[in-house]
Amino acid sequence: MKLWTEGKLYHQGYQIGMTYEQASRGEDEPLELASVFRIFLIREGTGVLQIADRRYPIFAPGVCCFQGGEQVRFLAQAPLRMKRLNFMPSVLNARLEALLNGSGEGGTSDYQDLWVLESFTDRSDSYYGALPLDPAVVKRAEEMMEAIGWNLAEQPDTYWPCRSRSYLMELLFLIRQVYQETDLTPYPLPHAVSESIKPVVTYLHTHYQEKIRLEHLTELFLVNKTTLNEAFKKSTGYSVISYLNHIRMRMADAMLRNTTLPTTEIMELIGIQDDAHFIRNFRKHSGYSPAEYRNQYCWMLHQS
Template identity: 35%
Template sequence: MELFTVDTEREIKLPVHVETKEPFSSESHRMFRLILVENGGGIVSVNDTKTIFTAPTIFCFNVNDKIKLNKSSNLSGRAIFFSPTLVNDVLTLERMENFKEDISESEYRDYYSLKPFIDRNGLISGQFEVGPATAKRIAKLIDSLQEELKLLNNDFWRCRSRSFFLEILFLLQYIYTDAEQITKPETIRHSDEINEIILYLHTNYERKISIEDLTEEFHINRTTLADKFTKSVGMSVIEYLIRLRVKMASTMLKDTLLPISEIGYRVGFNDITHFGRMFRKYTGESPSIYRKKRNL
């Protein structure tokens, strides 16, 4: 059953709904869905492929995607359920699934704006990692959309709601077309025990984490942890954690104007010299050069 926002006073409705309690519900409601993960992280199965995610992340699902949230940690987020007809009346589900290019240029542009939800080729899986500034902009637009859908306080609520939604799509289009920002989500094929450790690292990377912390948290001895993790993941726990921190730092360098030293501290490095050395090791560039090249 599709989800609508209904204005009973004016006897009108709009095919859009913001869900805050269960953004990863397995029920599609025969609608497209945009999820903004605002806190925490988890492991999700999409069409039988498991991937790990950490806030801030965006998911773009269509009606055929099969979704199951396997694990989560301190997870919160919001989902926008919508019909493609919210973008353009001609974009029915049937039209989206059997698209032909015998439409007008404007209709094609509207169709293309929904590509993040339907394109599943190459690196595109519907999962996009975003920086904190981009996530904040999208969160504010969702706030505004929620407010309009809640109040329905005049004859223009539908126009304003749609305008906020289209702004979100515009930002998504930028993310989708910027190849630099698209990285293939980390596919999970490990045991539940290793998955739990990986999820812990993804949701606590900004804190000081030692091997001793992990042995206490997961009731496993140091040698067994090292052997199992390296055998399953292909690298040590510490190397995995450093790579993760560098990855998060690279996103912040592209997406914010925060000082490099602050970014280093925020992703878990207590020594900025060490941060610079590790960043160069795994990216081939210093943090300052990396930022400069991507903010021309």
């Protein structure tokens, strides 16, 4: 995969460590250069994100921030519509790569530049690189990524490298702000599940927006109801339908805390049509109605 953009009419032969593309699904090829960072802006779709040997649900709309060397795959059984930006830290600051690998020293401004990359380098039990985004934030991030892509492709004047770099800095500051404010609640997919149950878990995480019946799953995975439910509960601690509801409530939880999407739209995104059903299940999940929960925990609401 090409990891830089080369000057054509202006700055012929000059290479800037950025590339941009639109994609209908994630690519799972490993990147050999440890210095390449990646931004995936996910507009639509559902799926599972695999990092090393762990799997996590994908947020849409949302952004994924990965540093070089991370082995990442998008396991999307449903189509994902996304934009992808690759960049090298040296685009921001020539000393950052040495600081990131521990082979150099920097000044105050260098560490300020490292700060803006924290959403890419931080990994903990509460953060694996994915952030849900509010529609207004998605729109702004998309505008900046498209502006970077246009400047890299068209190179309209002698300022195209600086203009691309400035849009990148603005995008990184926006992501860093979301990272700083977002209330992160990770929920990796069950790790120690049997091989026969893994495809079912993945299916539920990629099709939870759809109407799913146990009968459909038994036909799809060629197993009877009793066997499926018993094996599923042994691996996950939940019945199949309870686990599906758990996925939906956790997604609603994240959206209510981290976006200002209308509740009706959240219901549509998680595959629930009945208001009373949603309110009842969410209260059982959180102890609050959706409106009460948002008023209590939505950081964007409190910020505004």
